[in-house]
Amino acid sequence: MNRRPKIKDIAAALGVSPATVSRALSDSELVTAETRARIRETAQALNYRPNASARSLRTARSMSVLMVVRDVGNPFYLDILKSVEATARAAGYSVLMGNTENDPEREIEYFDMLRDGHADGMILMTGKLPAQDGSRHKLPPNSPIVVALEMIEGSGFPHVQIDNVAAARAAVEHLIGLGHRRIAHISGPIPEVMSVLRQEGYRQAMNAAGLAVPAGYEPRGDYLLHGGAAACKALFDLREPPTAIFVANDEMAFGAIHQLRGMGRDVPGDVSVVGFDDLYLSEAFYPPLTTVHQPRIDIGRQAMTLLLKMLSGEPAPAEPVVLPATLRIRATSGRPNS
């Protein structure tokens, strides 16, 4: 015989029942330590592995979770993925990758994977729920979903996040503290919650310091390299360009610095730049980027830990888990030279 062995084969080989084998393999106390050992041995000898689908069907759990992001290609998610995977693995779960690219179709597909038992739970980092058109695609009430990074207001799902407003405010306060008064903000795609929050932090800091936000000082970006460069260019086409820029993420900050260099402006000599995220390589960048550090490892771990709790029946916390984000002052921010 050359097919994959099943429980029955082990049972037959030992003259016991399949039930006993099943119990022995899941370390049930109901089986003599001795028979358990014997069963283990032959299972090993036969190179046995329990069939995953059969087990899933029977137990109604897939032992997989789904991690859904807007763009798997974004390096921002790396550490989160890593810690989610590690935490999941430690609990016996596998991680399925979901990539929506803002496509509503796909968003629905990933939610469907939850309903059809492909995955037992989901960590959602896209900042949105699929359109709940009538009864279709309706999720069962207590779905094991954790929202991380982004937030979905009124969704009722537990959240793991940072305080974007406070972090942005701290970044701008740092620039103000250095003596800057003409501070611009390159934002994310504005209707999106996260972009709005970071902009809000910028405005709060400016307001609190009695500084004006001149027209054109809040160009909108797209969180991408090129968008940062373009927004930066727009700023320096203004009659009164800023002496400092708070950029809504590191990638755009890189683009902006690139652009400044191209225009012959020194960073931080002529213009200070502060980013947001503290990407891998932001420190190795030249000059090392001053930015807001997001505790990605923690975010991933906490989100997965929360999900695991929900999967084991614990109630989800009503309050969002808010992790500290801290400003990392490096070399792209300095005093204004005028």
Place this chain on the structure above:
Amino acid sequence: MNRRPKIKDIAAALGVSPATVSRALSDSELVTAETRARIRETAQALNYRPNASARSLRTARSMSVLMVVRDVGNPFYLDILKSVEATARAAGYSVLMGNTENDPEREIEYFDMLRDGHADGMILMTGKLPAQDGSRHKLPPNSPIVVALEMIEGSGFPHVQIDNVAAARAAVEHLIGLGHRRIAHISGPIPEVMSVLRQEGYRQAMNAAGLAVPAGYEPRGDYLLHGGAAACKALFDLREPPTAIFVANDEMAFGAIHQLRGMGRDVPGDVSVVGFDDLYLSEAFYPPLTTVHQPRIDIGRQAMTLLLKMLSGEPAPAEPVVLPATLRIRATSGRPNS
């Protein structure tokens, strides 16, 4: 009733047999277009989704593939993951993430997921097979596994890769062409195949140009930022430091450039640096990094395409698929100044 509807429910609601429903939902020609439509409708109305485990058990396919890497945290894999996911999705497959961190235990676990039907196939990018100790963990002969990026000689699995030797040689020839004669190489962890190949390319180019490789000119790195910096430092502790360095990957190249800057050496004024990989951000780096571009999107797509073919029963190609890697000359390489 409030439980998830099953095929039986739809069948009952319409007074047809479960078999017909199953057929209709998989668009079988064996069902009248009309009944098919009716079935579709009620399925939708009932918000029906087929149970994934039941289907998997019956069809003996999980519709998932496993992508296994050494370190999910490495940005190098991003584009590959992205294109693997896209290609898989288009064919109806989901992607499970595997992260070994060079842990033999984990390597085995991921292989086991193949055997237990958790995944139907695997894209392996770790450069090694788990130890085949006797009969245990032995894979069935024609396992649907594609090796990408790295190579596992004699494994018999199809490969998707670049020509590391030729690419490295081209990088070094570029430096030679610029007039450099004292060219060093910061290698990867040397017993590993990929590191050896890139070193081999370096040596071939040096040899062909009649250039010596002085003692200490091939410090070993670890593919990490810090390792690149350390190796670079070692080079400049030599009596005759190089005027150019070919570094086995971009991350170490960043580290090396960082180190050079710290030692007050200009890149490329004093020292030229060429990397390998063309990471996301290598172009945005300052100065933009001259490096070997790896066609990651293609690698991912081709690997997944190959895997899909194997999964549908086509024979695997005996010859490795070799994709072109091209040198991207940017701003970290220039003529020597002496």
Place this chain on the structure above:
DNA sequence: CTGAAAGCGCTAACAG
């Protein structure tokens, strides 16, 4: 402590 039997939800022969 162990065995017999049922059934998770689906698909695929096989008959009609």
Place this chain on the structure above:
DNA sequence: CTGTTAGCGCTTTCAG
């Protein structure tokens, strides 16, 4: 074209 039947491999009552 449709229905009946069996069974994928496992776990879990329920009896003993």
